[in-house]
Amino acid sequence: MTRLYRELFDVLYRHWFQNEVNSVVRRFAQARTNPAAKHAAEMKPPLIGKLGEKAVADALTQRGFLVVRSPGSRSPGDVWALRDTHCFVQIAILQVKAAARGRDPAVLNDDAVEELRRFGTFAWQCFIDDIQEQFGEKPLLLSVGYAGVSLFDSSAPTIIASHQLGGFIERTHRLPGFRIRLALSHAHDLEDVASDQVAS
Secondary structure: OHHHHHHHHHHHHHHHHHHHHHHHHHHHHOOOOOHHHHHHHHOOOOHHHHHHHHHHHHHHHHOOOEEEEOHHHOOOOOEEEEEEOOOOEEEEEEEEEEEEOOOOOOOOOHHHHHHHHHHHHHHHHHHHHHHHHHHOOOOEEEEEEEEEEEEOOOOOEEEEEEEEEEEEEEOHHHOOHHHHHHHHHHHHOOOOOOHHHHOO
C-alpha cells in the first residue's frame, strides 16, 4: 500500500510540474513583443538535440531530480529539473546543445547567455507564487545553465560541458552558503555522471 501510494504521489507530482512548465513556456511563447520567444517557438529540435536533452535529463534523474522536457523546444529552457529536499526546493532550467560524431557541441554566445538569464527571470516570476503555494515557506533556488553533449553514437551520449549561468533565491538566509553552492553544483556540474549510468 505504501509503494502504491508513493507511485501515485510521483505521478501527481510529475503532472503538477509538467503543467507548471507548460504554463511558463506557453506564456513565454505568447509574448510576441519578445523576438527571442517568437524565434524559439518556431524552432523544432532535430533528433541529435533530442538525444542530447535525454542524456541531460537522465543525468539529472540519476541525481534525484524530477525532470521534464520543454514542449517543442519553444523556450530557451530545454530541460527542467525539480528537487524537493527537507531543507529547500530547487528548480534548474538547462539549455542543451548537442553534436554528433565526436564534434564539440555549440557553446552559448553572450547574446544567448543573456537570453537564457532573461528567461530565468521570466520563469522565476511565473513560478514563485505557485511554488510557495505548493511547498510553503521552504527556501527556493531557481537556476539556469548550459549543458553540452557529444554523441559518438545514440547509445553513448557524453556530457562534456555543464555549468550554471544565473540564479535566483528566496528565503535562503536559512541555508549556509556551502549548502547553496553544493545544491547548484548538484544541478549544473554533470560531466562526472558516467554515460553508462545515464544512457538507456
